[in-house]
Amino acid sequence: MVVNYTLCSMRQFYSSGGVAYCAYSTSVGSTYYVTVINADSSVDFSNSFRFTCYAVKSSGGLVYASDNKGVCLSNQDPQTKSATGTGTLSFSAFTFISDTTETSSDNIGVIAGSVTGVVLLVAAFVVAGILIYKKYKHD
Secondary structure, three states, X not given: OEOOOOOOOOOOOOOOOOEEXXXXXXXXXXXXXXXXXXXXXXXXXOOOOOEEEEEEEEEOOXXXXXXXXXXXXXXXXXXXOOOOOOOEXXXXXXXXXXXXXXXXXXXXXXXXXXXXXXXXXXXXXXXXXXXXXXXHHHO
């Protein structure tokens, strides 16, 4: 797992680098306990730790998670900050469409080509109409 601290400044996994790997997961009832390994090259056991446990639960369309340094706690609740945790997280569904923004200048060629095609088609019908009219008027 990777956290982009530019987008989300809340420190996760007790990691300065924001990278962790899933080591173990289990469930008790509807709560999942996930232990992750901090991928930082070193830990100091005061601000950074090698293992973090997340208690995770889905409720009411949201996913809640609380963390705890080192180990999972028997009373760790996904919606409550543990005494030795950093806090809780709430996740909601989000659909990612694109990481680029399309601007009107991106479509200028399509628009110009479409308008030109329509103008030429109308002009062709007008010329054909005039030629047919002149042919039948002289006869």
